[in-house]
Amino acid sequence: MDVPPAEAASKLDVRCYFVRKRNALAVRANFSGMFMDYYLHLLQIGEKHAPDIDAMLKDALVAITLHCASRPWNERHAWTVNFQEPLANFFVTADNNSSCVIGRVFTEGVRQAERNVFYAQAQKGKGEPGMSAIEIDGTNFLRATEQFYQRSEQRVARFFEHSEEDYIFITAQPQCDVEWLEGLTRESILQLDKEEELSLLEERTYHWECGCTIERIYQVLSPHVRQSMEELFEGDEFLKVTCPRCGMVHRVHREQFEAWLEDSKNPATGGGG
Numbered sequence: 001m002d003v004p005p006a007e008a009a010s011k012l013d014v015r016c017y018f019v020r021k022r023n024a025l026a027v028r029a030n031f032s033g034m035f036m037d038y039y040l041h042l043l044q045i046g047e048k049h050a051p052d053i054d055a056m057l058k059d060a061l062v063a064i065t066l067h068c069a070s071r072p073w074n075e076r077h078a079w080t081v082n083f084q085e086p087l088a089n090f091f092v093t094a095d096n097n098s099s100c101v102i103g104r105v106f107t108e109g110v111r112q113a114e115r116n117v118f119y120a121q122a123q124k125g126k127g128e129p130g131m132s133a134i135e136i137d138g139t140n141f142l143r144a145t146e147q148f149y150q151r152s153e154q155r156v157a158r159f160f161e162h163s164e165e166d167y168i169f170i171t172a173q174p175q176c177d178v179e180w181l182e183g184l185t186r187e188s189i190l191q192l193d194k195e196e197e198l199s200l201l202e203e204r205t206y207h208w209e210c211g212c213t214i215e216r217i218y219q220v221l222s223p224h225v226r227q228s229m230e231e232l233f234e235g236d237e238f239l240k241v242t243c244p245r246c247g248m249v250h251r252v253h254r255e256q257f258e259a260w261l262e263d264s265k266n267p268a269t270g271g272g273g
Contacts, residue, residue, distance in 0.1 A: 009037045009207040012101070014069040016204070020197040023176040027066045030166040034061060034101065037208035045247045049105060052086055052139075057105050059141035060092045063159065065101050066169035067145065068094035069204050072124070080119045083139055087112065090141065093245065100209040102246050118148050156181050160189040168192070210246035217241050217250050218260050229258070 010033030017026040035058055042048060049057065060081070068077050078093035087110050092103035115135040123129035134151045136144045142159040149157035149171065156172040158181060168189055172181055188195070221232070221241070233239055238253045 009209055010034060012065065012206040014066065014204045014206060016069060016201045017198040018173075018201050019170070019192075020199055021177075022180055022196060023173045024181055025070055025171050025173055025201075026192070026198065027070050027169045027171075028162065028167065029066065029069070031058070031062055031065075032165045034065075034206075034208050035165060038103075041208065041246065041248075045249065047247060050086075053088060053105055053107065056083070056086075056088075056139070056141050057090060057092075057103055060090050061101060061103050062167050063142055063145040063169075064092040064094045064103070065206055066159075066167065068096055068101075069206070070169065070171055071096065071122075073097075074125045076123050078121045081136070081141065081144060082111065082113065082117045082119075084113060084116055085139060091245065094206065096204075098209075098211065099204070099206045100211055101206050102208065102210040104245060104247050116144070118144055118152075120148060120152065158182075158184055160184070160186055162189060210243060210248065212243040212246060212248055212250070214250055214252070215260075217243075217252060218257060221252065221257070222261060222264070229254075 012029055012031065012034045014027060014029040017028070018024075019026055038058070038061065060079070064077060064079055068075065071077070073096050076093070076095040076097060079091070081090045082088075083090070087107070089106040089110050090103070091106070092101075094101045116137070116139075117133055118136045119131070119133045121129045121131050132152045134148060136147045138144065146157050146159065149155055156176070156178055158170045160168045160170075162168050170181060170184065172178055192198070233254050237255070238251050241250045241252055242248070243250065
């Protein structure tokens, strides 16, 4: 089966609304295209998840994307969430600069602990990333993100599935009608545009992409192989490097890598950029 290349990834259109008189932000998107790209990626790397793991990772993609869309344009976010049952680590990241979203799950070598932990990293522009970590309850990733907002962001946030693969994320803004937000149900969400006054603030577009090019793999390897090329390749002509963000396996050919290293030493060639 032919797998479409990364540049063929679907565009995920996200709409951001201000809920007037309630002082809340509603962010909505249909994830059917992104979920298809996610499954195509799994085919590409030869992975298949158990149904419960698969559903949790899809929720994680929904959560990080809608969260990022609700944030300023110069921010990027990365979350790692450790669940104890099922025992797995979920990694998802979204970048407002590149509009890229990617995620992966780890089920081997996962540390056992007494509680689930939600680790969040946020970076503005080229500044130093900020870190936070909270303990969470349950196994639902959307509910875990709501707990992250309550305990770390110190404000109320709610997720709803409007229809199949169509999600709405509502967050409290200054002077929000918190009682209204906490009392929302799926039934009231279906009537949101009829019962509340919504103002479209902006539209953003995201897509499934990691960005782990062979050049970036070279850049990661270069500090190590400059000292011990033989030890790294162990006499082989190529080595396999797995991207920790998406699981894609890259073949690094020694001859091509050595040529890249030589170019990167010479600014005149423009190598290593």
